Amino acid sequence: MGKQRVVLDGPSNLGLRPPVKGAVPGCYKLAGALRDQGLLQRINASDAGCVTPPRYDREGWKPGDGVFNAEAMASYTVRLADRLTKLFDDQRFVVLLGGECSNLLGPALALKRRGRYGVVYIDGHSDFRTVDNAPYVGAAGGEALALVTGRGQADLTDLEGLSPYVQDTDAALLGIREDDEYVGDVEAAGIPVWSALTIMAESAADGVLEHLEREELDGFWVHLDVDILDAEVMPAVDSPDPGGIDHPQLRQLLRPLLASPACMGIDIGIFDPDLDPDGVYAAELTDTLVASLS
Secondary structure, X not given: OOOEEEEEEOOOOOOOOOOOOOOOOHHHHHHHHHHHOOHHHHOOOEEEEEOOOOOOOOOOOOOOOOOOOHHHHHHHHHHHXXXXXXXXXXXXXXXXXXXOHHHHHHHHHHHHHHOOEEEEEEOOOOOOOOOOOOOOOOOHHHOHHHHHOOOOOHHHHOHHHOOOOOOHHHEEEEOOOOOOOOHHHHHHOOOOEEOHHHHHHOOHHHHHHHHHHXXXXXXXXXXXXXXXXXXXXXXXXXXXXOOOEOHHHHHHHHHHHHHOXXXXXXXXXXXXXXXXXXXXXXXXXXXXXHHHHO
């Protein structure tokens, strides 16, 4: 019998740019939208509650100041990691509803406390921006893979002195578009990459699992940014791009990863219900998650 599933809300939008001046990103509503589609009942999960994030406040930030909302994000990461640690201690499989990509810092920190864990980073973008390959950093949602592998300011990358939370060899990146700006840096770091086109052409999950099994890991975590889906399939994200995969391909990718005994859980982020007033995309995303966890 597998681990009992729990759903935990981590509705942080701290790592995204405002969609328009004076507004805040709507991805913090993701958890509510998927709960409204009956996610918990449909995957037979218990409710682990919510870790409420600090206020989103970019007032006064300017390029060159580092990651905005960093202090709030750091404190939130520790609180999220504390909650996750209890769930992992109780042998729970966690479905973490974001939020945006910086939410990965919470499970990454929680798992590094326990041992050596990998991350399967499923995203339409590499999220590998650093001060070494860009004029400045700012939105941690576009830097999350870099941050969890120890690249960036210490107040985010070295919490509890545990940097890096994930070693380069223990990560895998899936779903980026062919023209990704930072893919060369990812590959130079030794992180294997499966582009969206590669996922369409082959069973990428098998390759990922083989890669992770070669490392001496205690387990792994799956990060899902729903902008891996093509813009026509999922436009309700902050950076929709063409060239992505569709829902059947995402299910085919997720199923073997989430079924692995080594998988500790998954976080889902970037879906923005403000861009889905009729709930159509929330319903389709929930159907895919249910099918992937069945």
